[in-house]
Amino acid sequence: MGEMDTTILCVDDEENQLVLRKLVLERAGYRVLTASSAAKAMELFRSDSIDLLIVDYYMPGMSGLALARELQQQKKLPVVILSAYAELPGESIGTADVWITKGAASEELLTTLAELLAKRVSVADRQHRAAGDG
Amino acid sequence: MLANDKVNILMVDDQPAKLLTYEVILSELGENLLKASSAREALEQLLKTDVAVVLMDVSMPDLDGFQLAEVIREHPRFQRTAIIFISAVHLTDVDRVKGYQRGAVDYISVPVVPELLRAKVSVFADLHRKTKQLEKLNRDLEVRVAQSTEELRASESQFRTLANSIPQLAWIADADGSVFWYNQRWYEYTATNWEEVRGSGWQKVIHPEHATRVVAGIEHSWVSGDPWEDTFPLRAEDGGYRWFLSRALPIRETSGRIVRWFGTNTDITEQKRAQEKVAESERRFRTMADKAPVMIWISGLDKLASYFNQPWLDFTGRTMEQELGNGWTEGIHPDDLERCRRIYGSAFDERLPFSLEYRLRRADGEYRWVVDNGVPLIDPEGGFSGYIGGCIDMTQRKLTEEALVKSEKLAAMGRLAGIIAHEVNNPLEAISNAFFLLRDHPSLDDEARCYARLAEQELRRLAHITRQTLSFYRESQEPVQVSVSELLDNVLELQSRRLHVNGISLQKQFRSRGAIQGFPNELKQVFLNLIGNALEAMREGGRLRVRVDERTDPTGRQGVRISISDTGSGIDAKYAKRIFEPFFTTKDTKGTGLGLWISRGIIQKYDGSIRFRSVRWADGHITCFSVFIPRWLAARNINAKLHEDPVLNQPA
Secondary structure, eight states: OOGGGOEEEEEOSOHHHHHHHHHHHHHTTOEEEEESSHHHHHHHHHHSOOSEEEEESOOSSSOHHHHHHHHHHHSOOOEEEEESSSSOOGGGOOTTEEEEETTSOHHHHHHHHHHHHHHHHHHHHHHHHHHHHO | OOTTOOOEEEEEOSOHHHHHHHHHHHHTTTOEEEEESSHHHHHHHHHHSOEEEEEEESOOSSSOHHHHHHHHHHSGGGTTOEEEEEESSOOOHHHHHHHHHHTOOEEEESSOOHHHHHHHHHHHHHHHHHHHHHHHHHHHHHHHHHHHHHHHHHHHHHHHHHHHHSSSEEEEEETTSOEEEEOHHHHHHHOOOHHHHTBTGGGGGBOHHHHHHHHHHHHHHHHHOOOEEEEEEEEOTTSOEEEEEEEEEEEEOTTOOEEEEEEEEEEOHHHHHHHHHHHHHHHHHHHHHHHSSSEEEEEOTTSOEEEEOHHHHHHHTOOHHHHTBTGGGGGBOHHHHHHHHHHHHHHHHHTOOEEEEEEEEOTTSOEEEEEEEEEEEEOTTSOEEEEEEEEEEOHHHHHHHHHHHHHHHHHHHHHHHHHHHHHHHHHHHHHHHHHHHHHTOTTOOHHHHHHHHHHHHHHHHHHHHHHHHSTTOOOOOSOEEEEHHHHHHHHHHHTHHHHHHTTEEEEEEEOSOOEEEEOHHHHHHHHHHHHHHHHHTTTTOEEEEEEEEEEEOTTSOEEEEEEEEEOSSOOOGGGTTTTTSTTOOSSTTSOOSOHHHHHHHHHHHTTOEEEEEEEEETTEEEEEEEEEEESSOOHHHHHSOGGGSOOOOOOO
């Protein structure tokens, strides 16, 4: 899958959740950076190359959604928003966003990530081929 | 003069002896005997006294008898005075005729036969006496007539003065109805004169629309002799009309014969206006009462109902006659009747307002809860005249209140669920991840790994239940992509236990994912309602078929059609029109009667449609609800806050 090539930034204000999620993702082969606040996340985002963002919707201070918007301004990347609630707030709808309700099995998150990355790769391939052909 | 009054008998002769003889003969008659010895003396006597009979000698020295008779006759007073001639010589027939011509009435020849003389004189004396008596009687009569005429004149004048002083118009007609007198007010009011209105001239001032009837009525009375009465307008001096109550009474003699008619016309225009005002205000009240969205009743002093407005009659479907008196109590639920009677009765006796709640039978036979507020009717003078009450159908309000309470509860529950979801899902996520990491950890032996997997499976179930039950808290303001098939799977999964318990077989025919734009929760609510209703209808088992396919509606819009059919109890045709009404339910107390109403409301917001069909099939029914939802939401609906309505996740 070439997951090690993919760097995921995980943001959540709850430490336990953050640690466990990081372990699950690493088990699946991803490179995972974690941040427990929006400020930390932005710092990491600037210093490292991030391919995918997983944020908790509810965080003190800047919400996960606001953070995602902010980072997407700097670099277009897929975003997974986690929430304890069942539905995605309307304003968060964007092409690269995926909403996942917390409490689901770990596999669901992994499957979603794989799908998102596959899409991104295929788009990149097409763009690459188109550039090569041109 | 009495019958035996003496009359004067004048004896004229120039010979005293003869006079004496006559005196002797006639004294027996008992009359007054006057004597004159000459014509001149005789005339003096005649002029002085009233003489019944003149007895005279034909031959006398100055004037003979014939000459004297002639003179006497010339005087008007004596033209009829009886004159008897006494003649010493034999009178020829010529002499007699001459005597009669001169005014004699009889002759007596000499020698005078005393009896004859007496007899003749007596006849004339009597004749005179009788004549005098007659004359006197006649005079008396004339005096009396004159007196009574004067009296009548006085009384009639008195009457007319009286008739002129009353405020009414008055008139007098003779027995056959010809009016011969009107009072002054008549002339003043009608501005007519005697020539115009004499006899039947009065008919001219009757309002033309009434004239025929009035004339016919009064003419009937002229003939029958019955008193007459009528009300009609009479033309006034200014050409306008005023209303009069007119009466005529016959005036009868003691024999009973009608001699006069006395009539009056009383101006009742003001009374009539007042009456019309009352009638108008009555009419206005009725109109107002009939247009009011309240059922209104009025009762009288006897506690009996005397009026119901149209809304009441429409509600009960009965006629005024059926409801009046105690009739209305027939519509009260038997369990409420006694209580109503007691409260109404005691409030009435104390003249206090009351408020009653009871069940009243509606025209379709359904008992509805009504609240009835009654107040005593007190007129401006403080008199009590009964009660007036207003009554409203509370059933709807009660149900609305219940629904509001329910929706309020649901909203609160939703908020609570949101909090719980947050608090449960976060640790659940952590635990799930922990078991994910644990189950394949190299340090675990097979047994420990097995435990970990078991725990993970149970966690998955827990997560699922949490998501299903706590997910109706929603923040979403904008529609998302929804798969109708997935939603249906979701709902069916929630109902799987019920399907199993009721022995219902499920047939799913999902020919499409059913991708549409929308709000999953409210759509889920629609399907939960429809499927819930279907299951409710199949308590004894049956077949549930759920189908999804792509459709294009008659206007060319692409969309998804969902049909849900059951083999349950079916929907009676008589309810077909009402099942989408709010609060309509066939489930007694179990249903809110809102499910289908809300479902239709939701589908309509999507510009979709919901319809149903229920047909007899084999020995049961097939009922199919079919929903069409366009794939794309119209722009206006995206902006509209679709979930402003109370979200009631209750099947109907």
